[in-house]
Amino acid sequence: MTVPSARVWFLHHFQVALASITRLVQNPFSSMMTIAVIGIALSMPAGLYVLLDNLQRLGDSWKGSTSLSVFLQHAVTNPAARELADRIGAWPEIADVELITPEEALDEFRRFSGFGSALDDLAENPLPAVLLIQPLAENDNPSGAETLQNKLEALPETELVQIDLQWVKRFHAILDMARRGILLVGVLLALAVLLIVGNTIRLEIQSRREEILVTRLIGATDGFVRKPFLYSGLWYGVTGALIGWLLVVLVLWLLAGPVSNLALLYGSSYQLQTAPLDLLLVLLAFGSILGLLGAWLAVSRHLAQIEPE
Amino acid sequence: MIRFQNVSKRYPGGFDALQNVSFHLVHGEMAFLTGHSGAGKSTLLKLIALIERATRGQVFIDGKNLSGLDRRLIPYLRRNMGIIFQNHHLLFDRTVFDNVALPLIISGHEYREAGRRVRAALDKVGLLDKERMYPIMLSGGEQQRVGIARAVVNRPSLLLADEPTGNLDPGLSLDIMNLFALFNQVGVSVLIATHDIDLIRHFNKRVITLQGGLLQSTGAGLP
Numbered sequence: 001m002t003v004p005s006a007r008v009w010f011l012h013h014f015q016v017a018l019a020s021i022t023r024l025v026q027n028p029f030s031s032m033m034t035i036a037v038i039g040i041a042l043s044m045p046a047g048l049y050v051l052l053d054n055l056q057r058l059g060d061s062w063k064g065s066t067s068l069s070v071f072l073q074h075a076v077t078n079p080a081a082r083e084l085a086d087r088i089g090a091w092p093e094i095a096d097v098e099l100i101t102p103e104e105a106l107d108e109f110r111r112f113s114g115f116g117s118a119l120d121d122l123a124e125n126p127l128p129a130v131l132l133i134q135p136l137a138e139n140d141n142p143s144g145a146e147t148l149q150n151k152l153e154a155l156p157e158t159e160l161v162q163i164d165l166q167w168v169k170r171f172h173a174i175l176d177m178a179r180r181g182i183l184l185v186g187v188l189l190a191l192a193v194l195l196i197v198g199n200t201i202r203l204e205i206q207s208r209r210e211e212i213l214v215t216r217l218i219g220a221t222d223g224f225v226r227k228p229f230l231y232s233g234l235w236y237g238v239t240g241a242l243i244g245w246l247l248v249v250l251v252l253w254l255l256a257g258p259v260s261n262l263a264l265l266y267g268s269s270y271q272l273q274t275a276p277l278d279l280l281l282v283l284l285a286f287g288s289i290l291g292l293l294g295a296w297l298a299v300s301r302h303l304a305q306i307e308p309e
Numbered sequence: 310m311i312r313f314q315n316v317s318k319r320y321p322g323g324f325d326a327l328q329n330v331s332f333h334l335v336h337g338e339m340a341f342l343t344g345h346s347g348a349g350k351s352t353l354l355k356l357i358a359l360i361e362r363a364t365r366g367q368v369f370i371d372g373k374n375l376s377g378l379d380r381r382l383i384p385y386l387r388r389n390m391g392i393i394f395q396n397h398h399l400l401f402d403r404t405v406f407d408n409v410a411l412p413l414i415i416s417g418h419e420y421r422e423a424g425r426r427v428r429a430a431l432d433k434v435g436l437l438d439k440e441r442m443y444p445i446m447l448s449g450g451e452q453q454r455v456g457i458a459r460a461v462v463n464r465p466s467l468l469l470a471d472e473p474t475g476n477l478d479p480g481l482s483l484d485i486m487n488l489f490a491l492f493n494q495v496g497v498s499v500l501i502a503t504h505d506i507d508l509i510r511h512f513n514k515r516v517i518t519l520q521g522g523l524l525q526s527t528g529a530g531l532p
Contacts (some may be wrong), residue, residue, distance in 0.1 A: 217387065218411060219416065219463075220415045221385075224384075
């Protein structure tokens with residue numbers, strides 16, 4: 001039993017890797033079909049993930065609008081309310097407090113609601129005084145806002161604290177759901193890539209049956225026979241990942257114009273983030289792992305059946 | 310080199326290809342294995358090359374008992390034997406050179422060293438000028454000689470041939486057999502399965518005859 005030197009071992013790996021690429025290039029049509037399918041399958045979860053990432057950042061940029069409305073009890077007089085506003089404004093977690101007296105509120109309601117004449121019939125102003133509270137940036141998150149809410153609710157003058165947080169929570173919940181959905185889609189499509197590579201390698205094994213038989217007969221080990229197919233799988237995965245990344249880049253490029261138009265209509269300068277470079281690395285890693293694994297499945301399943309008779 | 314001890318081979322389905330076969334081929338010996346089609350010649354060679362395993366009895370190669378051999382060790386055993394087939398099993402998408410180099414690549418030789426050995430093997434079979442050609446461009450006899458070059462390139466101590474002249478005319482057949490005799494002269498053990506009795510008469514070598522899976526004779530050369 002001769003043990004080849006490390007140099008020969010690497011040289012052989014290099015030659016096999018090169019030969020596998022050559023084989024792909026020699027059948028450009030069928031290889032491109034397989035690679036394109038892998039690319040599309042990988043681009044779906046990757047592209048969705050990038051879009052989700054964009055939405056997430058959009059959500060983050062909205063966070064600064066969290067505010068709390070404290071409705072005071074009717075019994076609280078305007079001077080008392082003003083004094084309370086000053087007191088709360090001195091709290092360390094508060095950025096700004098604005099007092100809306102019942103009169104101001106009624107005035108505003110009269111102007112915007114269109115019930116002006118109906119309000120004139122009321123004997124007394126039914127609206128309470130309201131404190132609009134803007135927390136400091138470091139408390140501007142769901143848990144910080146909730147702590148603040150509890151603190152405000154504990155004040156004797158408070159009737160009700162309304163927090164403008166519900167929709168932020170919902171938005172995050174939707175994002176969480178979308179993330180889970182993308183994960184599931186990703187798992188399914190990864191499975192699809194595995195099967196595509198496996199099937200392609202199976203066909204390759206069949207078409208090289210004679211070669212496998214001959215090499216087995218002249219003393220090739222399982223590893224030697226397996227190697228070219230594993231490299232084929234690896235190349236399918238890697239090139240598929242590259243195609244997938246290019247597809248994501250293309251889709252984002254196509255979406256960028258309409259998105260910034262829409263953002264402009266909302267008075268925002270929001271811009272769609274392009275595909276990050278680490279996405280390419282992640283795709284390449286996933287692609288090569290799936291390619292190798294798919295090839296391994298096909299090889300372990302079908303090579304054993306090709307024994308000299 | 311090869312020792313069979315009461316070897317039987319029964320294929321699934323109950324067909325007895327070999328029954329209670331015993332013989333011994335010593336180091337450096339050359340022998341012909343004859344018998345009609347279906348007499349068990351191919352099965353006997355397959356047992357040596359570990360393509361099949363004996364149902365009963367024991368086969369020893371170079372003193373090593375094959376019956377308990379781990380499947381993963383089979384490749385290493387095969388590297389020490391050169392096998393030649395009737396339909397030569399060449400790879401038609403590779404040059405003559407690459408075909409002959411294959412066993413060296415498999416056993417992990419350096420490419421430069423392999424090149425030297427490949428040319429030496431091709432020289433011995435008289436095909437040095439055809440190394441860049443593809444097997445399809447060669448005649449049947451030349452293809453068989455490429456097969457032989459591939460079998461000897463690894464300098465095996467045992468050559469097995471299954472009907473190596475089955476598709477060749479008598480003149481070419483004699484050339485091929487002379488080639489085997491030449492390798493035998495430098496110490497390689499040779500076992501050739503053939504049904505060509507006329508051809509065997511040209512050589513004063515031992516003839517092992519099989520009939521219906523039974524050993525008929527392990528005697529010396531035919532008169």
